[in-house]
Amino acid sequence: MADFDALGGADRVAQIMGDLVDRMSRDFIIGYLFEGRDLDRVKRLEAELAGAHLGGPARYSGRPVGTVHRPLRISRGHFRRRVALLEVVLRDHGVAEAIRDRWIRHDRALEPVITDGTDCVLAEGVS
Numbered sequence: 001m002a003d004f005d006a007l008g009g010a011d012r013v014a015q016i017m018g019d020l021v022d023r024m025s026r027d028f029i030i031g032y033l034f035e036g037r038d039l040d041r042v043k044r045l046e047a048e049l050a051g052a053h054l055g056g057p058a059r060y061s062g063r064p065v066g067t068v069h070r071p072l073r074i075s076r077g078h079f080r081r082r083v084a085l086l087e088v089v090l091r092d093h094g095v096a097e098a099i100r101d102r103w104i105r106h107d108r109a110l111e112p113v114i115t116d117g118t119d120c121v122l123a124e125g126v127s
């Protein structure tokens with residue numbers, strides 16, 4: 001059975017990604033990046049993307065993730081923060097360990113596409 005079905009399908013994935021986007025947008029480290037964004041749209045597209053990699057039937061209809069994130073100048077630290085929040089949200093939702101591991105591995109693999117490769121945004125531009 002696909003992870004998507006084991007989780008309970010599209011509604012469950014939408015709840016999980018809704019929580020993740022809420023947590024990211026309120027987070028004291030990465031929350032500022034979400035100011036003024038259409039969070040409902042981000043939630044919907046995050047759920048689509050997650051659904052697709054979990055083996056669900058729907059396709060991702062958003063922009064390529066590299067194109068979306070490149071202008072945001074996301075550091076590797078920002079990225080690690082998202083992965084930490086995802087881990088907490090998956091645990092809160094009672095997602096089984098094996099599915100959690102695969103989900104986190106999928107997200108981690110996107111790090112080079114999503115980040116600008118810098119380790120810490122605080123160290124940039126200081127002279």
Ligand code: HEM
Nearest residue numbers: 030033034037042045046049062063068078079082107110
């Ligand atoms: C594996 C990691 C990530 C995935 C899978 C992901 C996925 C997505 C998706 C699907 C969208 C919507 C795409 C669209 O508008 O067409 C989005 C938008 C966005 N993401 Fe991510 N994201 C990731 C990491 C991050 C990180 C680390 C941050 C910030 C620390 C971030 C901040 C944002 C913001 C601010 C938007 C809204 C951009 C806009 O409205 O133009 N994302 N993300």
